[in-house]
Amino acid sequence: MAWYDRILGRKPIRKISALEEMIANDTNQVMKEARTPVYSAMGTNAQYQESILPPIDQRYLEQLADRYSHLRTVISRIASQSVAKGWEYHAVGDTGDKEERKILESLLRDPTRGDADISGMELFKAMIRQLEIFDDVWVSIVYDRVQGGEMKVVKQLWVEDAKHMRFHVDEYGRFRDDVYFDVITRKFVDGPDAQTEGGIPAAKMAYFYDQGTDHEKIPFARDEIIHFNKYSATARLYGQSPIMGLSKKIETALAIENFQNKIYKLERPPKGFLDIPG
Numbered sequence: 001m002a003w004y005d006r007i008l009g010r011k012p013i014r015k016i017s018a019l020e021e022m023i024a025n026d027t028n029q030v031m032k033e034a035r036t037p038v039y040s041a042m043g044t045n046a047q048y049q050e051s052i053l054p055p056i057d058q059r060y061l062e063q064l065a066d067r068y069s070h071l072r073t074v075i076s077r078i079a080s081q082s083v084a085k086g087w088e089y090h091a092v093g094d095t096g097d098k099e100e101r102k103i104l105e106s107l108l109r110d111p112t113r114g115d116a117d118i119s120g121m122e123l124f125k126a127m128i129r130q131l132e133i134f135d136d137v138w139v140s141i142v143y144d145r146v147q148g149g150e151m152k153v154v155k156q157l158w159v160e161d162a163k164h165m166r167f168h169v170d171e172y173g174r175f176r177d178d179v180y181f182d183v184i185t186r187k188f189v190d191g192p193d194a195q196t197e198g199g200i201p202a203a204k205m206a207y208f209y210d211q212g213t214d215h216e217k218i219p220f221a222r223d224e225i226i227h228f229n230k231y232s233a234t235a236r237l238y239g240q241s242p243i244m245g246l247s248k249k250i251e252t253a254l255a256i257e258n259f260q261n262k263i264y265k266l267e268r269p270p271k272g273f274l275d276i277p278g
Contacts, residue, residue: 013233023042053172054238058134058163061243068250071243079128083121103154111157126159131230134162135239138207139226145183148199160209165227167237168219179205181219189207 065071070122087108089101107121118126127137142156170176181188182196187196194202203221210217229239243250 006008008146023189032098042248052169052173052237054134054136054169056241056244060165061133061241064243064247064250067254070253071250075129075132079125082128102244107154107157115156123157128226130159130162133241133243135229135231135241136162136165137226138165138227140220141224143224145198145200150201159223160225164210165225166208166210169237173237175204175206175222177204178234179219181205183221183224185220 040113065075070186091097091101108123111120111123112118128138130137140158140160141154142158143152144155145152167173168176168179179188180190180192180202182194183200184197188205189202192202192204196202203219203224205217205219206222207220207225207227208217209220212223231242232238232240
């Protein structure tokens with residue numbers, strides 16, 4: 001504060017340093033991100049990864065479920081009991097459409113319409129298995145479409161592999177609108193007004209099946225996928241597998257099985273055998 005400011009009674013104007021300005025900006029940014037759920041590690045950075053991946057390696061989860069016989073038996077039991085008594089059809093509202101009921105009954109008897117040897121019961125068991133292992137179920141819907149229009153009728157139901165299905169979203173979990181595809185050929189097009197096979201409007205990609213780095217993605221529209229989970233306690237894209245809470249115990253049990261297997265296979269104690277009396 002200068003001496004003449006004291007004489008004139010003026011309040012000094014305090015300049016903000018570059019460090020203080022940077023801290024203030026960072027604080028505002030942190031507060032903004034705290035209000036908005038972020039699904040990518042990069043936050044609002046535009047150069048984030050192309051797709052938001054599941055938080056846990058799903059191949060690891062499948063390995064645990066397949067290799068540990070106790071867990072596999074429990075999951076198979078849950079799936080079998082869930083469909084053991086069959087299911088009933090209930091109309092939505094006071095009166096139901098009889099034609100819609102016939103279509104639904106036929107669809108659940110043969111979900112793929114003869115394209116694969118799978119019944120409605122097997123479809124539900126596959127869904128339950130994916131739910132108990134990954135906490136993610138992806139059911140794809142195949143439509144019979146009317147050429148040159150938007151009319152469509154459900155033709156088939158398939159359970160997709162949860163290890164390969166991904167959301168096409170931004171870092172905040174919102175569906176992106178930058179990729180369109182032909183719903184017949186599944187080939188990507190330039191935009192919503194692009195010419196497509198059969199004159200059917202191009203669809204916006206909301207989900208995709210990731211075949212790996214050397215293969216193209218298989219796109220799906222919003223109305224072509226039913227996705228749900230069971231154990232996720234918060235609003236998130238992917239589910240929260242119940243197996244993760246048991247992972248260390250399962251790994252320990254598998255290690256014990258391998259240890260015992262060596263004893264019987266080699267007909268002698270393996271190196272480092274530990275004998276605990278009692």
